[in-house]
Amino acid sequence: MDNRPIAIIDSGLGGLAVARAIWRQLPQESTLYLADHAFFPYGDKTAGQISARLPQLLDWLIKRQVKAVVIACNTITMATIKTLRQRYWLPFIGTEPAIKPALAYPDAVVLTTVATAKHLTKQPGVLIFPCPGLAEAIEVETGKKLKATIKSYLDKIPGKYSALVLGCTHYILVKAIISGLVGEKVKIIEPSAAIARQTRAVLAGKQLLNLSGKPKRSFYTTGPARRVRGIIFTRCSL
Numbered sequence: 001m002d003n004r005p006i007a008i009i010d011s012g013l014g015g016l017a018v019a020r021a022i023w024r025q026l027p028q029e030s031t032l033y034l035a036d037h038a039f040f041p042y043g044d045k046t047a048g049q050i051s052a053r054l055p056q057l058l059d060w061l062i063k064r065q066v067k068a069v070v071i072a073c074n075t076i077t078m079a080t081i082k083t084l085r086q087r088y089w090l091p092f093i094g095t096e097p098a099i100k101p102a103l104a105y106p107d108a109v110v111l112t113t114v115a116t117a118k119h120l121t122k123q124p125g126v127l128i129f130p131c132p133g134l135a136e137a138i139e140v141e142t143g144k145k146l147k148a149t150i151k152s153y154l155d156k157i158p159g160k161y162s163a164l165v166l167g168c169t170h171y172i173l174v175k176a177i178i179s180g181l182v183g184e185k186v187k188i189i190e191p192s193a194a195i196a197r198q199t200r201a202v203l204a205g206k207q208l209l210n211l212s213g214k215p216k217r218s219f220y221t222t223g224p225a226r227r228v229r230g231i232i233f234t235r236c237s238l
């Protein structure tokens with residue numbers, strides 16, 4: 001039994017979609033969420049810039065004695081998870097656009113950040129569709145304005161499609177809006193439940209599961225402290 005927290009990291013709020021799945025599947029685990037708002041967005045950064053930034057986050061997390069790190073961000077995973085695994089002894093669980101399940105559909109669209117799109121290989125029947133600025137809008141907009149912004153991106157997708165992959169964790173936060181806009185016939189594919197299952201498997205394999213005790217959830221941001229979606233984020237300087 002190991003009651004140290006699981007770290008969940010993202011450039012901003014998107015990783016909360018993954019955190020929710022982890023809380024559902026591993027309710028006994030403590031979690032420490034770290035949003036790197038000071039460096040947000042990651043989607044317009046180069047892989048070099050992201051790789052240079054991550055060790056600062058990791059060193060801070062290690063001081064807080066986390067037992068594993070869930071990278072709840074496609075952009076970080078694609079840019080640097082391999083390097084992180086070489087450099088740190090911690091178990092890492094990554095997030096990648098769920099393209100494999102989309103291949104079961106005749107025509108699929110993968111929504112990603114610009115940075116993630118650069119790492120994906122073209123597959124027949126799959127359109128990679130980068131959405132510059134969409135994660136930023138999801139951070140700050142609400143209600144009708146947010147819905148109109150999301151619609152403006154979806155309207156630009158050429159042709160018809162039967163599956164839509166949410167290849168950025170921010171997009172999972174607005175899954176209900178997306179699905180309302182594209183209609184029931186389009187299958188929305190997103191990996192948060194699979195990431196939570198993988199987290200459990202990795203922890204179980206290393207005997208790191210917490211089987212009892214009172215879980216604690218803490219939330220930090222490298223940006224200004226704030227309350228968002230009912231969660232109080234404490235400012236941390238790395």
Ligand code: DGL
Nearest residue numbers: 011014042043074075169
């Ligand atoms: N949430 C992040 C992802 O899954 C990226 C958002 C950003 O551009 O920072 O890729």
